[in-house]
Amino acid sequence: xxxxxxxxxxxxxxxxxxxxxxxxxxxxxxxxxxxxxxxxxxxxxxxxxxxxxxxxxxxxxxxxxxxxxxxxxxxxxxxxxxxxxxxxxxxxxxxxxxxxxxxxxxxxxxxxxxxxxxxxxxxxxxxxxxxxxxxxxxxxxxxxxxxxxxxxxxxxxxxxxxxxxxxxxxxxxxxxxxxxxxxxxxxxxxxxxxxxxxxxxxxxxxxxxxxxxxxxxxxxxxxxxxxxxxxxxxxxxxxxxxxxxxxxxxxxxxxxxxxxxxxxxxxxxxxxxxxxxxxxxxxxxxxxxxxxxxxxxxxxxxxxxxxxxxxxxxxxxxxxxxxxxxxxxxxxxxxxxxxxxxxxxxxxxxxxxxxxxxxxxxxxxxxxxxxxxxxxxxxxxxxxxxxxxx
Numbered sequence: 347x348x349x350x351x352x353x354x355x356x357x358x359x360x361x362x363x364x365x366x367x368x369x370x371x372x373x374x375x376x377x378x379x380x381x382x383x384x385x386x387x388x389x390x391x392x393x394x395x396x397x398x399x400x401x402x403x404x405x406x407x408x409x410x411x412x413x414x415x416x417x418x419x420x421x422x423x424x425x426x427x428x429x430x431x432x433x434x435x436x437x438x439x440x441x442x443x444x445x446x447x448x449x450x451x452x453x454x455x456x457x458x459x460x461x462x463x464x465x466x467x468x469x470x471x472x473x474x475x476x477x478x479x480x481x482x483x484x485x486x487x488x489x490x491x492x493x494x495x496x497x498x499x500x501x502x503x504x505x506x507x508x509x510x511x512x513x514x515x516x517x518x519x520x521x522x523x524x525x526x527x528x529x530x531x532x533x534x535x536x537x538x539x540x541x542x543x544x545x546x547x548x549x550x551x552x553x554x555x556x557x558x559x560x561x562x563x564x565x566x567x568x569x570x571x572x573x574x575x576x577x578x579x580x581x582x583x584x585x586x587x588x589x590x591x592x593x594x595x596x597x598x599x600x601x602x603x604x605x606x607x608x609x610x611x612x613x614x615x616x617x618x619x620x621x622x623x624x625x626x627x628x629x630x631x632x633x634x635x636x637x638x639x640x641x642x643x644x645x646x647x648x649x650x651x652x653x654x655x656x657x658x659x660x661x662x663x664x665x666x667x668x669x670x671x672x673x674x675x676x677x678x679x680x681x682x683x684x685x686x687x688x689x690x691x692x693x694x695x696x697x698x699x700x701x702x703x704x705x706x707x708x709x710x711x712x713x714x715x716x717x718x719x720x721x722x723x724x725x726x727x728x729x730x731x732x733x734x735x736x
Contacts, residue, residue, distance in 0.1 A: 348562060350585055351378030351412075351571035353495075353525075353543070356396060357385045358534050359575070365403045367576050372407035374582035375589065379404050380412045380442070380492075380571050382536060384419035394423060398436050405437065412440035412465060412492075417447065427454035434460040442492060446471055449478055456484050465490035468522060469503060469545070473514035486519030495525040495573040497539035502547030505721075512566035523569035526557035528577035535574040543573025552718055555584040556621070562588075563618045563725035591617060592640050592733050600660045601641075618726050620698075621735045622682055624713040631665055632684055632712055635694055636734050642696055646728040651703050653726060655696040659685070662694035670710045676702050680715040680723065682734070698723070698732070 352371045354364045368379060381400065386393050401411045413433070425432045427447050442465040446452055455464045456479065466476070468491035480486055496502040512522045526549060527533075527542030535543045544550050549557045554577070561567040572581075595601050622636070635658050642655035669686040677683055681699040685692040689708040697709065700723060705711075715722070726732060 347568075348589055349378055349569045350376045350589065351380060351409075351523075351569060352376055352575065352577065353380040353535070353571055353573050354400075354575055355385070355534060355536065356381060356400060357387065361396070361399060361403075363576075364400065368404050368409055369407050370579060371577075371582065372409055374579070375586045376409060376582070378410050378412060378440075378569060378571060380414065382414040383423075384414070384416055384444075385536060390423055394432065394436065397438075401437050410439040411437075412442050413438055414442045414444055416444040427451040430455070430458045430460060430462055433462055438462055440465050440490065442490075443467065446475065449475070449482070452479060453482060453484065456488055463488065463490055465492050465523070467494060468492060468511060468515060468524075469494040473511065473518060476515060476518055476520060480518060489520045490523065490569075491515055491520055492523030492569065492571075493525065493545040495535075495543040495545055496547070497535060497537050497541065497543055499541040499550065500547060502550060503545055505546055505548045508546050509564050509566065512564060516566045521568040522566060523571060524561055524567050525571050525573035526554060526561065527551075528572050528574050528581055529554060530576065530578050530581065533574040533576065539574055545573075548721070553584075554581045555588045556719060558585055558588050559619050560721055560725070562616075563722060565616055565725075588619060594640060598661070600657065617731045617733050618722065619733045619735055620715055620722050621719055622713045623716060624736070625711050627670060628710075628712050629668070629670075631662070631667065632710065635662055635684060636682070636696060636712055637736060639696075640733070641731045642734065643729060643731045648728065651699070651701045653698040653700060653723075653732075655732065656692075658696055659692055659694040665694065667693050667710065669707060672705060672711050674705050674711060677705055677709070677711065678702055678714075680717070680720050682712045682714060683709040684712055686710045696734075698726075 404411050420426060423432050433441060440463045444467055476489060515522050524545040525543055527544040542550050558570055561570055639658045644654050648654050667686045669688045677699045679699055679701060683697050685695040685708060687693050
């Protein structure tokens, strides 16, 4: 199950503002908040009193608290790997270790008697370290990992490296977290961040729902947190909509047949959602097939040129899909097309063009995927379910 979260900065904004933000986040499905303990100045007592109030406020609206710490911070508040009592007194849910204490120290952290979850820095600690902890008897469910965020533009993680690390970690059975950015004006964050706070550089500046859809489409990210603050209510609504799964029509006989075959299996939990810019000439029946039919999935044998959703033709084979003239000699990568009645056997089949193909008159142009969304095509695997968004 995916979880959404936010980040708050008590060294920058007053607590009353943060409380209101947490309330808004909770109302829109967020269940985690991230905050940095070592960024707040003051005496030990002042820091602890502040975070006690913050944590209690988060818990009142049903949000878990993850505090980012490092060895120096632990020493400052009187804690150590074998003594986390001060965090238990604060009712902390998760301690996020920016740096490792080594195998033995990390084992002590994980095996604390309070049930406080330990989250490791996935951008720095490799999967080999996590595997050693598991080999020494730690249950994978007791380990969380979360990547860094990067305030400075052009310094975020490589997309391919991010995906490789997460694949390795998920194969070990641990939960993986990462950060995305709000695109609201005048957001704030750690170290005077003004360019967003995301994990992957390629995602910086993209629409917030696209950032989320791309992370989820990798199939290897569980927890997604907004790194900067404050995200808007509209952005929260977009994220909640993205997380909401589309339901299968269990009463449709064709869908029943597909379900009974076991072909779809548990892939319903991994829906690749793609936003489409519609062609002005698209017909009502074509809109219905594109947006109302579910599930759009290939049979695992699509070519390099097109990804095929074949099931609609079994539902709409009695409908008329008039061939539509187009000025296009070719359909470019990212084009969305439907087979028309010039090839009646396949009429109604929705296709995504992956490589340029000739317009031979057998397909109607429905729309296109925005250039910013073309990354999504790399993440649609054989047998995946695709949901098209207006």
